[in-house]
Amino acid sequence: MRYLNHQIILKRRTDGLPCAGDFSLGEQWIDGCGAGEVLVRNYYLSVDPAQKGWMGSAVNYASAVVGQPMRALAVGEVLVSQAEGFSVGDFVVGWLGWQEYACVTTDKIQTKVDPTVAPLRYALGALGLNGLTAYIALNDILSPDPEDTVLVSTAAGGVGSIVGQLAKRRGCHIVGLTSSDAKARLCCCEYGYDRVVNYTASDWLQQLKAACPNGVDRYFDMVGGWITDEVIGLMNHSGVHAQVGTAAVEGWSPVPLAPRRERAVLVKELTHKGFIAFNHEHRFDHARRHLLDMIDCGALNYREDIRDGLASAPAALVSLYEGTNTGKTLVRLVD
Amino acid sequence: MRYLNHQIILKRRTDGLPCAGDFSLGEQWIDGCGAGEVLVRNYYLSVDPAQKGWMGSAVNYASAVVGQPMRALAVGEVLVSQAEGFSVGDFVVGWLGWQEYACVTTDKIQTKVDPTVAPLRYALGALGLNGLTAYIALNDILSPDPEDTVLVSTAAGGVGSIVGQLAKRRGCHIVGLTSSDAKARLCCCEYGYDRVVNYTASDWLQQLKAACPNGVDRYFDMVGGWITDEVIGLMNHSGVHAQVGTAAVEGWSPVPLAPRRERAVLVKELTHKGFIAFNHEHRFDHARRHLLDMIDCGALNYREDIRDGLASAPAALVSLYEGTNTGKTLVRLVD
CATH class of the missing domain: 3.90.180.10 (Medium-chain alcohol dehydrogenases, catalytic domain)
Structure with a gap:
């Protein structure tokens, strides 16, 4: 045939x-x-x-x-x-x-x-690359404690929508960034976010500060760029910044410039760590089982x-x- | 009186x-x-x-x-x-x-x-801030495996001279950066460095690449700045970069610019982590005992x-x- x-x-x-x-x-x-x-x-x-x-x-x-x-x-x-x-x-x-x-x-x-x-x-989303990325990067890299403030960029996206719900189950204060007020409402209503800021608003940084009154302990970062440059200033001592994507940076050739960050990393003893799901296949089965359990009991909005x-x-x-x-x-x- | x-x-x-x-x-x-x-x-x-x-x-x-x-x-x-x-x-x-x-x-x-x-x-050096910084940052943050290439900036200094010797005892390939050929010789003769590069040489980066034929797995960084910008390019996948100082950056007000690094951190899954010895006092006694043992048996040149x-x-x-x-x-x- x-x-x-x-x-x-x-x-x-x-x-x-x-x-x-x-x-x-x-x-x-x-x-x-x-x-x-x-x-x-x-x-x-x-x-x-x-x-x-x-x-x-x-x-x-x-x-x-x-x-x-x-x-x-x-x-x-x-x-x-x-x-x-x-x-x-x-x-x-x-x-x-x-x-x-x-x-x-x-x-x-x-x-x-x-x-x-x-x-x-x-298999392409909640139980695929999106769910696996959300689960493994949150648990293995950010590993937030209860009460920690977890900030998630692209909160309404395929990964971010799952991160919010997973972090909420750990008892964290979950703050999201997204690009419209409609998506911000969706994040709060369906994905468990405590506060969501529309980063296209002119006063987004003030809004973000108000949404994170105790600073940011863990940053699930899928964007990088100008948003991340500002978030670094809000991070608490011993904060962890997982770099899961760089969607806000238009191009890398030539490499664009950014505020130098060694001093912030040193003084606040920050951890900045990259994450690519494909390098963590040994964790896929465990993560899929956990996500499927959540889907089965209706605990994952998607x-x-x-x-x-x-x-x-x-x-x-x-x-x-x-x-x-x-x-x-x-x-x-x-x- | x-x-x-x-x-x-x-x-x-x-x-x-x-x-x-x-x-x-x-x-x-x-x-x-x-x-x-x-x-x-x-x-x-x-x-x-x-x-x-x-x-x-x-x-x-x-x-x-x-x-x-x-x-x-x-x-x-x-x-x-x-x-x-x-x-x-x-x-x-x-x-x-x-x-x-x-x-x-x-x-x-x-x-x-x-x-x-x-x-x-x-108490101010080998058993003080220098020795404690060298021991704790190397063991707790970089934690190199035997055979790893460990790069140390300011290799001839109070901290770097000790890092080289500690890393050598772990079986690593130790490469240093320093500011003169005389200090480079000192690092190799007395501090256990395998290769040391004078970063004031015009071809220092080529020399560094030759000194690290398998790339850099662990970077003990006391300088930051333009030297670090180049080192990032040599780091291997899963590399760890400990930020222990920023001596090469003249000032931080205003914050100077640097090549944006999110992409390198993501793609190579690097870890960049700050370290300030004063926040690790619970490890001081352990580190001092180890350093004193080395001094007692003549294993620490200082x-x-x-x-x-x-x-x-x-x-x-x-x-x-x-x-x-x-x-x-x-x-x-x-x-």
């Missing part, structure tokens, strides 16, 4: 914000797969802030390849298997790319997914922003940087 | 490098001390890079007071005691200031010193740069920033 595979191809690298013109539409015929490979039909494609970094020319932990389908996680069903351990009908999540069908070696598969325990698409059709993927990515998405952004190909 | 006390007074704050003109000579008569106080005759005064920070106007963990004797650690003998637990003839180390005599409440005393176990002045007379203190401080000192810098008042 032959499959006509439509693809979103990365046309060029960009060190600025992604735009639709960075991609083009491709198509190819697939006639099954080779030894050691599986052919997967993608049901949902993931849209993640990290993709901007993969598109850039700066050194990174991973890169998208120009002329190939855009690097992306996806979840789908195995249609053909020439690989041990995988059968037709298995559902899998992995590096399947922005395309309808993926013919990949099994090192590209992260894990099998059981669609009876949670909706399949959760929103998805689902776009339909392969062609909607580039615009979905752009929307992440425009701040117009709400919750985990996905592209649906098959339901 | 009355004592004529000569003092080095802090005349003005400075946010740049200290100079002799920042200080003036004072004198006062002391007629014993009040209830809860001890009168101490200072034998040795400490001269430390941290004093620059205490003289500045920027927020700091401690400040020197204008019009008062310069904030400094010193070691001396109790001449008069009106405080429980202290007797005439006790030797003590503490915040006694740059002066001949100090009449202080006992919260200014760090610890008693037994001059029979090591030379009294060691140099002192001893100046004579109270009036030599300001120039001794200036020399720290000119890089003309070698080893722990002290001012001797009584031997």
Whole structure:
């Protein structure tokens, strides 16, 4: 059997914000797969802030390849298997790319997914990269004590919405940053945030100070840049700053300038630590079990922003940087 | 009995490098001390890079007071005691200031010193702030594995000279930075460094890369600034950067700019952590015992740069920033 595979191809690298013109539409015929490979039909494609970094020319932990389908996680069903351990009908999540069908070696598969325990698409969000990042970075790096003030940037996003709820269960005072008043309300109503500040307001820093009357003990930072420069000034002695993303910095080539931070780190004995979920796979099973337990007992509120059709993927990515998405952004190909 | 006390007074704050003109000579008569106080005759005064920070106007963990004797650690003998637990003839180390005599409440005393176990002045160096900083920051923050490459700035200084020897005992590859070829030789011959680079050389960065063929795993950083900006580029994944001082940055008001570092911290999952010895007093006894064991068995090489007379203190401080000192810098008042 032959499959006509439509693809979103990365046309060029960009060190600025992604735009639709960075991609083009491709198509190819697939006639099954080779030894050691599986052919997967993608049901949902993931849209993640990290993709901007993969598109850039700066050194990174991973890169998208120009002329190939855009690097992306996806979840789908195995249609053909020439690989041990995988059968037709298995559902899998992995590096399947922005395309309808993926013919990949099994090192590209992260894990099998059981669609009876949670909706399949959760493997890309609450039980995937978003949930795993939220759980592991919060617990292993920030490790807040009860009563600590935990500040979360992009509080309404796929990761931040989960961080708030996890930190609330630890008894922390949870403060969020987001880009609109509507999202701020959502964070407070659904995600357990005590206070949320719209960082596009001219007096956002005063609002943030008022929202953190005891300073900031733990900072879950997905943005970096000018927001982070100000947050450093609010951090308490022995504060911990987890760098989980750098979405607020437009480009890294050349490296932009920032206020020098050695003195603040020294005087307040701060810890600034980077976190990339893919390097913590030994914690994935534990984190997934914890997140699934929360979902099962209705303790995890979780929103998805689902776009339909392969062609909607580039615009979905752009929307992440425009701040117009709400919750985990996905592209649906098959339901 | 009355004592004529000569003092080095802090005349003005400075946010740049200290100079002799920042200080003036004072004198006062002391007629014993009040209830809860001890009168101490200072034998040795400490001269430390941290004093620059205490003289500045920027927020700091401690400040020197204008019009008062310069904030400094010193070691001396109790001449008069009106405080429980202290007797005439006790030797003590503490915040006694740059002066001949100090009449202080006992919260200014760090610890008693037994001059029979090591030379009294060691309480300001190898068994004092320098040794304690070296031991605790290396073991508790950097915690290198054997074979790790440990880079130490100001390798020939009071702290760096000890760090090299401690790290060598852990089986690490030890690389130092210093400001002259003569000091570089000293570091290799006496302090156990495998390679030392003179950072005043025009090709210092190339030399440093050659000295760290496997990159930098642990960075014991007492300088910050332009040197640190380059070192970040050499750090390996999961590297740890201990910020123990910022001697290479002339001033912090206004805060100078630097290449933004969130991306490097994220992508390499670096840890950047500040360290101030005074906040780790619970580890002092353990660290002192370890350092004393090394001294007793001749395993710790240790140099002192001893100046004579109270009036030599300001120039001794200036020399720290000119890089003309070698080893722990002290001012001797009584031997």
